[in-house]
Amino acid sequence: MALLEVENLRIELSTRDGTAPVIDDLSFHLDAGETLSFVGESGCGKSMTALALMGLLPERIGRIASGAIRFDGEDLTKASPARLREIRGNDISMIFQEPMTSLNPVFTIGEQIAEVLRAHQGLSRQAAWDHAVELIDAVRIPNPKGRAGDYPFQMSGGQRQRAMIAMALACKPKILIADEPTTALDVTVQAQIFDLLRDLRAQTGTSIILITHDMGAVAEMAERMIVMYAGRKAELGPVAQIINHARHPYTQGLISCVPHLHDVLTEDRPELFEVPGIVPSLRDFGRDECLFASRCAHVTDQCRSARPPEKSFEGGQIADCWHAEAM
Amino acid sequence: MNVLRTFLVRAGYAVVLLTAVLVLNFSLMHLAPGDVADTISQSMGGADQELLDQIRADYGLDQPFLVQLGRYVGGVLQADLGFSFFYNEPVTKLILERLPATLLLVFSAQILALIVGVVLGVISAQKPNGIASYLVTFTALFGYSAPVFWTGILLLIAFSLQIPIFPVAGMRDVTVDGNFWVEAADIARHLVLPMITLASVFLALYSRLARASMMEVLGSDYVRTAKAKGLSPREVVYKHALKNAVSPVITLAGLQFSAVISGAVLVEAVFSWPGLGTLAFQSIIARDTPTILGILFFSALVVIVGNLLTDLALRLVDPRVGGRK
Numbered sequence: 001m002a003l004l005e006v007e008n009l010r011i012e013l014s015t016r017d018g019t020a021p022v023i024d025d026l027s028f029h030l031d032a033g034e035t036l037s038f039v040g041e042s043g044c045g046k047s048m049t050a051l052a053l054m055g056l057l058p059e060r061i062g063r064i065a066s067g068a069i070r071f072d073g074e075d076l077t078k079a080s081p082a083r084l085r086e087i088r089g090n091d092i093s094m095i096f097q098e099p100m101t102s103l104n105p106v107f108t109i110g111e112q113i114a115e116v117l118r119a120h121q122g123l124s125r126q127a128a129w130d131h132a133v134e135l136i137d138a139v140r141i142p143n144p145k146g147r148a149g150d151y152p153f154q155m156s157g158g159q160r161q162r163a164m165i166a167m168a169l170a171c172k173p174k175i176l177i178a179d180e181p182t183t184a185l186d187v188t189v190q191a192q193i194f195d196l197l198r199d200l201r202a203q204t205g206t207s208i209i210l211i212t213h214d215m216g217a218v219a220e221m222a223e224r225m226i227v228m229y230a231g232r233k234a235e236l237g238p239v240a241q242i243i244n245h246a247r248h249p250y251t252q253g254l255i256s257c258v259p260h261l262h263d264v265l266t267e268d269r270p271e272l273f274e275v276p277g278i279v280p281s282l283r284d285f286g287r288d289e290c291l292f293a294s295r296c297a298h299v300t301d302q303c304r305s306a307r308p309p310e311k312s313f314e315g316g317q318i319a320d321c322w323h324a325e326a327m
Numbered sequence: 328m329n330v331l332r333t334f335l336v337r338a339g340y341a342v343v344l345l346t347a348v349l350v351l352n353f354s355l356m357h358l359a360p361g362d363v364a365d366t367i368s369q370s371m372g373g374a375d376q377e378l379l380d381q382i383r384a385d386y387g388l389d390q391p392f393l394v395q396l397g398r399y400v401g402g403v404l405q406a407d408l409g410f411s412f413f414y415n416e417p418v419t420k421l422i423l424e425r426l427p428a429t430l431l432l433v434f435s436a437q438i439l440a441l442i443v444g445v446v447l448g449v450i451s452a453q454k455p456n457g458i459a460s461y462l463v464t465f466t467a468l469f470g471y472s473a474p475v476f477w478t479g480i481l482l483l484i485a486f487s488l489q490i491p492i493f494p495v496a497g498m499r500d501v502t503v504d505g506n507f508w509v510e511a512a513d514i515a516r517h518l519v520l521p522m523i524t525l526a527s528v529f530l531a532l533y534s535r536l537a538r539a540s541m542m543e544v545l546g547s548d549y550v551r552t553a554k555a556k557g558l559s560p561r562e563v564v565y566k567h568a569l570k571n572a573v574s575p576v577i578t579l580a581g582l583q584f585s586a587v588i589s590g591a592v593l594v595e596a597v598f599s600w601p602g603l604g605t606l607a608f609q610s611i612i613a614r615d616t617p618t619i620l621g622i623l624f625f626s627a628l629v630v631i632v633g634n635l636l637t638d639l640a641l642r643l644v645d646p647r648v649g650g651r652k
């Protein structure tokens with residue numbers, strides 16, 4: 001049994017225009033120790049998926065309409081709020097896109113880390129603080145003893161994200177969800193953060209769900225990837241296999257946007273091109289057709305007639321495209 | 328010791344500000360038509376020019392403006408605010424006698440308004456359509472629209488006359504005599520209605536701001552982080568969110584100090600509270616210039632001290648204020 005199994009998950013958002021499925025019939029699993037990457041354009045529902053796993057969908061706006069999220073066999077969509085609090089930050093934790101605003105400005109980072117330990121492991125104030133200092137050291141912030149007493153505004157963006165990572169890993173979670181952990185950071189710091197995540201993963205064996213726009217990071221960090229498009233899965237499978245031979249036109253477009261990927265992994269390097277057009281608006285997410293049709297070079301009448309079925313290929317690769325075999 | 332230095336700097340500014348207040352008030356009073364001599368002669372039923380000149384000479388009013396100003400400022404530096412002919416007492420003594428009553432009223436009303444305002448704001452922010460939300464909207468509407476003296480009279484009628492729980496006027500009951508606690512309880516009983524009256528205006532202001540501020544903070548990224556850590560709703564709201572949400576409310580309360588003091592003048596008049604407000608009221612009618620000036624000076628002082636306290640409170644709440652390191 002996989003560590004995490006998501007089955008036919010449907011998340012609905014209530015907006016001014018009515019209710020729309022921001023995640024529509026999404027299934028995937030995550031094995032222990034594995035890194036699974038989510039990629040896709042802005043607004044395709046990656047963060048919503050992550051928040052749903054945490055039980056933190058925006059109140060009064062988002063809700064899980066159907067489906068199951070089974071963590072160690074327990075369906076989190078049916079878990080009580082108290083049970084979810086036990087799991088959050090302890091078994092499943094999350095780091096967010098914006099290190100500048102995700103830490104509380106009026107508490108020291110030592111306190112913000114120690115707090116998790118007190119909440120989940122019942123450590124005393126002193127023990128939690130000492131452990132927090134060790135964690136700050138583990139994420140390679142120099143002078144951990146001194147920095148533990150610092151407030152977030154006294155740290156750089158990279159250091160804040162390290163502090164977030166220390167906080168997320170404090171209780172040795174089974175799953176770490178990293179939602180674009182480096183988007184807000186500059187390039188050299190991005191590389192350091194990924195190095196850090198890789199090392200920590202090797203030490204702790206934590207499974208990682210990595211949400212990112214960075215195909216390079218996917219190639220370096222993840223074993224498998226899910227490509228999302230407009231709230232639906234476009235393609236899923238082993239990273240190397242997908243980069244080598246994507247079966248969904250959208251994935252192909254995404255990959256060819258990144259020149260060096262082909263450089264590294266294949267000999268032939270196609271012309272650089274961007275995916276033309278824009279993502280459909282949330283209102284149109286539920287329509288019974290291929291939502292990528294308007295941007296696809298291979299579009300046929302069939303694509304507009306109904307939502308494409310899942311097509312499986314060897315090695316666990318799945319593509320939701322009417323013409324996947326021909327790609 | 329950064330805090331100490333900032334406070335010394337602030338104290339320096341305060342001295343400059345107070346001097347400016349002093350000079351400005353004195354000049355304004357000087358510009359106003361009529362002086363002490365006129366008032367005294369009126370109270371005597373009229374006087375001839377000779378007597379008027381005599382009175383002016385007695386009070387130094389025949390001297391040039393700058394000399395008078397210099398004498399006044401010099402006196403203030405020695406804690407001498409002049410002499411009230413109306414009360415026949417030194418102004419400093421008059422004011423110091425009444426200051427504690429006003430301070431008690433002003434600070435207790437501020438604190439009550441702050442605490443109740445923040446509590447209402449926090450509760451209503453969590454349930455925008457709940458009872459607390461309507462309560463905030465209602466008190467806000469009431470607090471804005473009802474003049475304090477009207478609220479005061481209404482409370483008097485309700486809780487002193489119809490249902491006589493609280494005394495009608497004053498700060499102490501002369502028949503009450505006992506140890507410290509008995510007298511404190513007596514004062515507290517007298518304080519309730521004036522305090523609520525004065526607080527009602529500011530309660531309206533603070534609860535509205537607290538609610539808006541809290542709603543914003545509850546939607547912030549760091550509150551989401553706190554939830555993602557698995558903290559209880561109580562910790563999320565009362566630890567992580569509240570400490571951020573109160574800063575704007577404290578700042579506003581600091582800015583409102585002068586308004587609270589002017590509100591206190593009216594409230595003291597309604598409840599015959601023996602503070603500076605009542606004194607101000609009487610001395611304005613009596614054209615008792617030295618007393619009026621002294622009261623204005625002390626009001627400025629209270630505002631400045633209030634602002635310093637606000638600053639201190641902000642520093643306690645938000646490490647970014649004052650920029651450590």
Ligand SMILES: Nc1ncnc2c1ncn2[C@@H]1O[C@H](COP(=O)(O)OP(=O)(O)OP(=O)(O)O)[C@@H](O)[C@H]1O
Nearest residue numbers: 013022041042043044045046047048049058061282
């Ligand atoms: N609080 C909200 N209220 C209404 N709509 C929302 C809210 N949060 C997100 N959405 C909508 O849900 C959709 C999916 O958002 P989501 O944040 O999951 O995208 P994403 O894939 O994480 O994008 P990005 O790469 O920019 O982070 C978007 O169309 C967005 O506009």
Ligand SMILES: [Mg+2]
Nearest residue numbers: 046047097179
């Ligand atoms: Mg996102």
